[in-house]
Amino acid sequence: MSNAQAPAPTSRREQILKEAARLFAERGFHGVGVDEIGAAVGISGPGLYRHFAGKDAMLAELLVGISERLLEGGRMRVAEGGESPEAVLDALIDGHIDFALDDRPLITLHDRELDRLREADRKRVRQLQRQYVELWVAVVRRVHPVPSESRARAAVHAVFGLLNSTPHLGRPGALPGRTEMAELLHRLALGAFGAVAGEPAGGEPAAGESIAVGVPGA
Amino acid sequence: MSNAQAPAPTSRREQILKEAARLFAERGFHGVGVDEIGAAVGISGPGLYRHFAGKDAMLAELLVGISERLLEGGRMRVAEGGESPEAVLDALIDGHIDFALDDRPLITLHDRELDRLREADRKRVRQLQRQYVELWVAVVRRVHPVPSESRARAAVHAVFGLLNSTPHLGRPGALPGRTEMAELLHRLALGAFGAVAGEPAGGEPAAGESIAVGVPGA
DNA sequence: CATCCGGGTTAATGGGCGTTAACCACATGT
DNA sequence: ACATGTGGTTAACGCCCATTAACCCGGATG
Numbered sequence: 013m014s015n016a017q018a019p020a021p022t023s024r025r026e027q028i029l030k031e032a033a034r035l036f037a038e039r040g041f042h043g044v045g046v047d048e049i050g051a052a053v054g055i056s057g058p059g060l061y062r063h064f065a066g067k068d069a070m071l072a073e074l075l076v077g078i079s080e081r082l083l084e085g086g087r088m089r090v091a092e093g094g095e096s097p098e099a100v101l102d103a104l105i106d107g108h109i110d111f112a113l114d115d116r117p118l119i120t121l122h123d124r125e126l127d128r129l130r131e132a133d134r135k136r137v138r139q140l141q142r143q144y145v146e147l148w149v150a151v152v153r154r155v156h157p158v159p160s161e162s163r164a165r166a167a168v169h170a171v172f173g174l175l176n177s178t179p180h181l182g183r184p185g186a187l188p189g190r191t192e193m194a195e196l197l198h199r200l201a202l203g204a205f206g207a208v209a210g211e212p213a214g215g216e217p218a219a220g221e222s223i224a225v226g227v228p229g230a
Numbered sequence: 231m232s233n234a235q236a237p238a239p240t241s242r243r244e245q246i247l248k249e250a251a252r253l254f255a256e257r258g259f260h261g262v263g264v265d266e267i268g269a270a271v272g273i274s275g276p277g278l279y280r281h282f283a284g285k286d287a288m289l290a291e292l293l294v295g296i297s298e299r300l301l302e303g304g305r306m307r308v309a310e311g312g313e314s315p316e317a318v319l320d321a322l323i324d325g326h327i328d329f330a331l332d333d334r335p336l337i338t339l340h341d342r343e344l345d346r347l348r349e350a351d352r353k354r355v356r357q358l359q360r361q362y363v364e365l366w367v368a369v370v371r372r373v374h375p376v377p378s379e380s381r382a383r384a385a386v387h388a389v390f391g392l393l394n395s396t397p398h399l400g401r402p403g404a405l406p407g408r409t410e411m412a413e414l415l416h417r418l419a420l421g422a423f424g425a426v427a428g429e430p431a432g433g434e435p436a437a438g439e440s441i442a443v444g445v446p447g448a
Numbered sequence: 449c450a451t452c453c454g455g456g457t458t459a460a461t462g463g464g465c466g467t468t469a470a471c472c473a474c475a476t477g478t
Numbered sequence: 479a480c481a482t483g484t485g486g487t488t489a490a491c492g493c494c495c496a497t498t499a500a501c502c503c504g505g506a507t508g
Binding site for chain 2: 039042043163169187192202
Binding site for chain 1: 494495496497498
């Protein structure tokens, strides 16, 4: 019965997970050794096995964890629904941006190392991801008159790629600070969704002008 | 020009590179063994060393190669400049989309396995990437009255994330076909860039948590 | 005081894998 | 016919690394 978790600010376990996430994101799952992870938290090597069944277990817990938190956060924001669908979409975007900005390593892992999981875990993560996407798709379709569902889904995926782009940025401060970055990403996401609407011909060119688009063939 | 698709009978070398790219993208550089790469092209194991100095050399050639082709393609499109800056931006976007759609594995590798390179190669790749980004930044700033350069750069990175999102999509055909996908991505990218413009009324982004950002497309 | 036991330690084990060695079969030009 | 280079082959070497074994120590427990 020593499952004390109450006053534990950062239990050893969480500490390990955090460092593992950072290392995995930096050098890839296969690229980092157990000893390194241990060293990062002050213990060495096989001491990790007092907390986890193995290296795989750490990755699994990380990926399942983030997927669950993302989905839960999304559901919460949808549930407490804003005054309008637009407000809900805003909330979803802000929530995702917080994730992307605060948990970079996890976001990175999320779409990089999924295949290193055991079949069962992988299926679970994929299911959670799918639900998260569908949640967004529903909201987006309520805000924008998007023709087909597959189009909406592709747009959501693309916007995820946009929001998750921060980890790829160069380290130095050549980029906007966190607050401005969040605002910018929000704006970009809205801009993208706003442009998803009609097929050729019809619509209004959102904010841009050259809707010339024409098929890429040119 | 060198759109070599011609009778150039995919030399053994190219064949190896292609399969290696696919495998690296699927399972990560460290996740795939030399024997697998060999098997994928019909020869086995160390036979690869007749064509490459080592596993690292393959990755290096892949990453440097794609970075060069991206930059060259971008420069070409800018050089032959369209009737307007908008046309040039359209061309850049279409070019990048072609890459993302046709060379998925390479696009994936491009921002996933960069750190596995020897110092020299990594520097070279990063330099090419940086030039490619700057090229986009210049064009974007000519099209949109974007306040700061850092903002423009971040926006470009984000749009890259958006355009490169295709590899992350689920395999099955739950998604639009290539032509429609290209058109959609183009539209989304333009929409995002179109939204990058002004600051909120207040000017400096000093404070203010989740800037609710009006800018409702509708 | 004795006993657990959570959380460490270092040493050993064992498999996987990149790379090298040694050897071989053609196709070719002389 | 002969040397030669090209593109393979299989076996062997060595390192790295995840995992396990065996041992240890401090503090609750009782």
